[in-house]
Amino acid sequence: MTIKTKLLATGMFVPENKVTNDDLAKTIDTSDEWIVERTGIKSRHISDPKKAEFPTDMAYKATLQALDKAGLEPNDIDMIIFATVTPDVKIPNSASILQTKLGITNQCACMDIAVACSGFVYGANMANSFIQTGMAKNVLVVGSEMLSTEVDWEDRRICILFGDGCGVGVFGPTPEGESSEVLSSCLGTDGTGRDFFNQYHGGAVSPLTPEIIMKREHFMQMKGTEMFKVATRTLASNAKKVIELAGIKLEDVDWVVPHQANIRIIETTAKLLRVPMDKVIVNIDKYGNTSAATIPMAFHEAIEEGKIKRGDIILMDAFGAGLTHGATLMRF
Numbered sequence: 001m002t003i004k005t006k007l008l009a010t011g012m013f014v015p016e017n018k019v020t021n022d023d024l025a026k027t028i029d030t031s032d033e034w035i036v037e038r039t040g041i042k043s044r045h046i047s048d049p050k051k052a053e054f055p056t057d058m059a060y061k062a063t064l065q066a067l068d069k070a071g072l073e074p075n076d077i078d079m080i081i082f083a084t085v086t087p088d089v090k091i092p093n094s095a096s097i098l099q100t101k102l103g104i105t106n107q108c109a110c111m112d113i114a115v116a117c118s119g120f121v122y123g124a125n126m127a128n129s130f131i132q133t134g135m136a137k138n139v140l141v142v143g144s145e146m147l148s149t150e151v152d153w154e155d156r157r158i159c160i161l162f163g164d165g166c167g168v169g170v171f172g173p174t175p176e177g178e179s180s181e182v183l184s185s186c187l188g189t190d191g192t193g194r195d196f197f198n199q200y201h202g203g204a205v206s207p208l209t210p211e212i213i214m215k216r217e218h219f220m221q222m223k224g225t226e227m228f229k230v231a232t233r234t235l236a237s238n239a240k241k242v243i244e245l246a247g248i249k250l251e252d253v254d255w256v257v258p259h260q261a262n263i264r265i266i267e268t269t270a271k272l273l274r275v276p277m278d279k280v281i282v283n284i285d286k287y288g289n290t291s292a293a294t295i296p297m298a299f300h301e302a303i304e305e306g307k308i309k310r311g312d313i314i315l316m317d318a319f320g321a322g323l324t325h326g327a328t329l330m331r332f
C-alpha cells in the first residue's frame with residue numbers, strides 16, 4: 001500500500017521588532033509610498049541578537065507550536081530538514097542545533113538545505129519522498145531566515161525588500177480513511193541565472209577581508225528587474241506543470257500560497273494563470289520577503305485565519321536565488 005503524506009501542522013515565529021517603511025525612510029532615501037506601490041511591503045520584522053531571535057531560536061518557537069497542534073512530542077520527529085541561507089553558524093548545521101534545543105534524543109537525521117526562497121517547497125518534497133518510502137515517519141521542515149544580517153541597510157534598492165522570520169511544517173503519513181496527500185510536484189534550477197541574485201564574498205572562493213567589508217561588498221546583490229521577469233515566468237509555468245501532472249483543473253485549486261517576494265510578482269503570476277487574487281494568500285505587506293520562511297508563514301496564517309481548511313487543494317509555488325524553483329500541489 002502506498003504511504004501518503006499529510007501536512008500535520010504548521011507554526012511560525014517572527015521577531016518582536018517591527019520596522020515600518022517610514023522607519024526606513026528616516027535613514028535611506030525612500031518613502032512608504034514608493035515601497036508600497038513597487039513591492040506591496042508595509043513593514044518587516046528584524047531579529048534582535050540580544051533577544052536570541054536567531055534562525056534556530058525562531059525555529060524552536062515555531063516548532064513547539066506545530067508539535068502542539070499535531071499532538072506530537074519532540075522525540076516523535078525522526079528527521080529535520082532545515083531550509084536556510086542564513087544559518088546560525090557555518091558548522092554545525094542549523095538542524096542539529098534545533099535538535100538539541102528541542103531536546104530530541106532519538107538521534108534523528110538532521111540536514112540543512114540551501115535553496116534560498118524555494119527552500120520550503122524543496123523541503124516539503126524531500127519530506128514527502130522520505131515518508132512515502134518509509135524511511136522517515138514524522139519530518140519537520142523548517143524555513144527560517146535572518147536576512148537582516150546579509151542586507152546592506154544603506155542600499156535602498158535591496159534593504160526595503162527583506163525581513164526575518166520562520167515558518168515550519170510537520171509532515172507525517174496520512175492516517176487511514178483521510179484524504180490528505182501530495183498530489184504532484186516539480187523542482188528545478190536554472191543555474192545560468194545565478195548572477196541575478198548572489199553574495200560573492202564570505203565563502204571559500206573569496207573569504208571576507210577588511211577591504212571587502214569596508215567597500216560593503218559582502219552583502220547580497222540582486223538584479224531586481226531580471227529576477228522579476230524570471231520569477232513571473234517560472235511561477236506560472238511550474239503552476240501549470242503540477243496541475244497537469246495531478247490531472248486536475250486550475251479551477252480545482254482552492255488556494256495558491258506563493259513565495260512572497262513582491263506583490264506585483266504575485267499579481268502578475270495570478271493574472272498569467274487567470275487565478276483571482278481572492279484565492280491567493282498574501283502576507284508580504286506585514287513581513288516582506290523572508291526567503292525560505294515566506295511560504296510556511298503564509299500557509300500558517302491562512303490556516304489560523306480559517307481560510308485554508310482540511311481537504312482544500314493548495315498550490316505552493318516558489319523561486320529563489322540559484323535560480324531555484326519548485327511547485328507542489330497538495331490536498332491539505
Ligand SMILES: CC(C)(COP(=O)(O)OP(=O)(O)OC[C@H]1O[C@@H](n2cnc3c(N)ncnc32)[C@H](O)[C@@H]1OP(=O)(O)O)[C@@H](O)C(=O)NCCC(=O)NCCS
Pocket residue numbers: 029030031034035038039117156157158160197222223224225227228231261262265289319320321
Ligand atoms: C527591486 C524592485 C522592487 C525594484 O522595482 P522597480 O520598479 O523595478 O524599480 P527600478 O529598479 O526600476 O527603480 C526605479 C527607480 O526607483 C529608484 N529606487 C530604487 N529603490 C528605491 C527605493 N527603495 N525608494 C525609492 N526609490 C528607489 C531607483 O533608483 C530608480 O531610480 P532611477 O530611475 O532614477 O534610476 C523590483 O525590481 C523587484 O521586486 N524585483 C524582484 C525582486 C525579487 O524577486 N526578489 C526575489 C528574490 S527571491
